[in-house]
Amino acid sequence: MSKHINIINEHESVVRSYVRNFPTVFTKAKKHLMWDEDGKEFIDFFSGAGALNYGHNDDHMKKQLVDYIMNDGITHSxxxxxxxxAEFLEKFQDVILKPRELDYKVMFPGPTGTNSVESALKLARKVTGRTDIISFTGGFHGMTIGSLSVTGNSMKRKGAGIPLQNTVTMAYDNYVDHDTLVYLERFLEDNGSGVAIPAAMIVETVQGEGGINAARFEWLKNLEDLCRRWGILLIIDDVQAGIGRTGTFFSFEAAGIKPDIVCLSKSLSGYGLPLAVTLIKPELDIWKPGEHNGTFRGNNHAFVTATAALDYWKDESFEKEIHQKSEVIYSFLEDIVSKYPEIKGEVRGRGFMVGIASEVEGLAAKVTAKCFDLGLIMETAGPNDEVFKLFPPLNIPTEDLQKGLAIIEESIKQLVKDPVAN
Structure with missing residues (x-):
């Protein structure tokens, strides 16, 4: 076993997770590739769990960051x-918000997705004077107490060690056979339901950790309409599904909705540096100075790379490229489900946020393990790890995308051929 692995096993807490699934020591990464200390090359279909949508060490972002550092630019402020x-804020307005006719104030919470969610929940309660939040089955919103309270996964919720209160969980789209929003609104109408009118509803348009469940655009539009009728704020958690992962910069664009609050992090910096924002409709921006803050909310290195990353979005070409490659991925997954009925698979997701859910217990984990052996990094999702999910960088060349897809098929082929040995 590697010396470095031994050091990690001896000194790092047992809470460590990904090193167990990818048991090697990585030393270098570029674009869609990673190398370990033995020189083995891996294609990255993990992308930092959505934090590296543009791949590793993008040359344009790296140059801007190195120049900034070498000129003694402000690091912490x-x-x-x-x-x-200021340059990030200006470019974000010009390249992202204005072309989409979106009007938001930009708040910098602590530089993580869960902190963006915490700030959104606090602000919704402050604005409305109400305490409860409605979240949805399968949702994942972070690991701090407020975010855990609106997260569905029971194992993660138990880690809080205290009751998680002032939240109500309702059924996500397609969770049951009937229209889940009709059911939800009945709770709001009925004074005997035990469900108070909430301050906000928080939802992912595509659930990542929850199993790559994609809500229909019609459902999202109806959810927005319901919130408007009842004076409830709509929070979209775009931490993982945003920044192009589902095909557009914001995952909710195709649904034609305009949330009250949007949570962004992960790939916002473009380079893997910690950065988060909470986008707030101007009339909701009623914070007192310092009412929500954090020591590292001024991550200037992340501002520099985030500003450079927005160059990808200056015109429609990058988005068109994402859609073209998305069709390649989705067609491949549908073909896999058809060619290998033994896996009892179902294709899920949108854009570059897709996967296959398998009814065969443990199969998804076996697929990702076999892929790792063959040189592809990919993880599982879902409450029972029943989904293997594909998160390639958005700018991966089509030829290399096809190589990664071929490894997935080879892994499935080997597992179907000899499930006992594998």
Whole structure:
């Protein structure tokens, strides 16, 4: 066993997770590829769980960051003014918000997705004066207490060690056979239901950790309409599904909705540096100065790379490229389900946020393990790890995308051929 693995096993807490699934020591990464200390090359279909949508060490972002550092640019500034922050805000308005006719104030919470969610929940309660939040089955919103309270996974919820209160879980789209929003609204109408009118509803348009469940656009539009009728704020958690992962910069664009609050993180910096924002409709921006803050909310290095990353979105070409490759991926997955009925598979997701759910217990984990052996990094999702999910970088060349897909098929072929040995 590697010396470095031994050091990690001896000194790092047993809470460590991904190193168990990918048991090697990585030393280098570029674009869609990673190499370990033995020189073995891996195609990355994991992308930092959605934090590396543009791949590793993008040349344009790296140059901007290195130049900034070499010129002694500000690194840490809390929420003081810096040129890096101002340049990011200006470009985010010009390249992302204005072309989409979206009007939001930009809040910088602590630089993680869960902190963005925490700030959204706090603000919704402050604005409305109500305490409860409605979340949805299968949802995952983070690992801090407020975010855990609106997360569905029972194992993660138990880790809180205390009751998680002031939240109500309702059925996500297609969770049951009937229209789940009709059922939800009946709870709001009935004074005897035990469900109070909430401050907000929080939802992922495509659930990542929950199993790559994609809500229909019609369902999302109806959810927005329901929130408007009842004076409930709509929070979209776009931490994992956003920044192009589902095909558009925001995952909710194709549904034609305009949320009250949007949570972004992961690939926002473009380079894997910690950065999060909470987008707030201007009339909701009623914070007192410092009412929600964090020491590292002024991550200027992340501002620099995030500004450079927005160059991908200056015109429609990048988005068109994502859609073209998405069709390749989705067609491949449908073909796999058809060619290998033994896996009892179902294709799920949208864009570059897709996977196959298998009814065969343990199969998804076996597929990802076999892929790792063959040089492809990929993880599982879902409450029972029943989905193997594909998260390639959005800018992966089509030829290399096909190589990764071929490894997935070879892994499935080997497992179907000899399930006992594998």
């Amino acid at each position: 809390l929420d003081m003014a810096s040129n890096a922050k």
